[in-house]
Amino acid sequence: NAGVMQNPRHLVRRRGQEARLRCSPMKGHSHVYWYRQLPEEGLKFMVYLQKENIIDESGMPKERFSAEFPKEGPSILRIQQVVRGDSAAYFCASSPGDATQETQYFGPGTRLLVL
């Protein structure tokens, strides 16, 4: 059973460009979470999605950031007009079902560098 897949693993963008980060959950998992890790810090929750629905986006910046989890295909975290402060590691996690305290399984992360 393949784990959570994220691509690209590394992404370099210039200020003002767009960044698209993709996450494929573990097989059988329908819940996806995005977290951001700034240098020397712990992970911070951004958004929680189920298929075609955003359930909790309380950690998402109000501007430039969006997330989706379509019926088919991976979840996408999109950052428009990137700035240097967006440089971070972005982790996706997935979980299988409806238990709120179930384990979340993490992907290897995408490391975004904004020049």
Place this chain on the structure above:
Amino acid sequence: AQSVTQLDSHVSVSEGTPVLLRCNYSSSYSPSLFWYVQHPNKGLQLLLKYTSAATLVKGINGFEAEFKKSETSFHLTKPSAHMSDAAEYFCVVTYTGRRALTFGSGTRLQVQP
């Protein structure tokens, strides 16, 4: 609001000696508590999880943690450190009704030969 405090940002031990990584939580509700490990430039791996069952939780690679409600603590221990244990360790809390995990700031474990 839920929060978790990792009391040490760095811990250094010698190989073969015990490991203690400290974590305190605050929560208005019964928490679920986790320890995750992150090796350099890798993703996070779950070490162990507490969800109101037995207070002493055994995890992978010889790690265990004890939930102490009176002290609001969930310290991670291992009897004998191995070189491969060198990594960043995160204490994590969530509570009933919410899925977002709240991470501590991490403890970097160094293991000296």
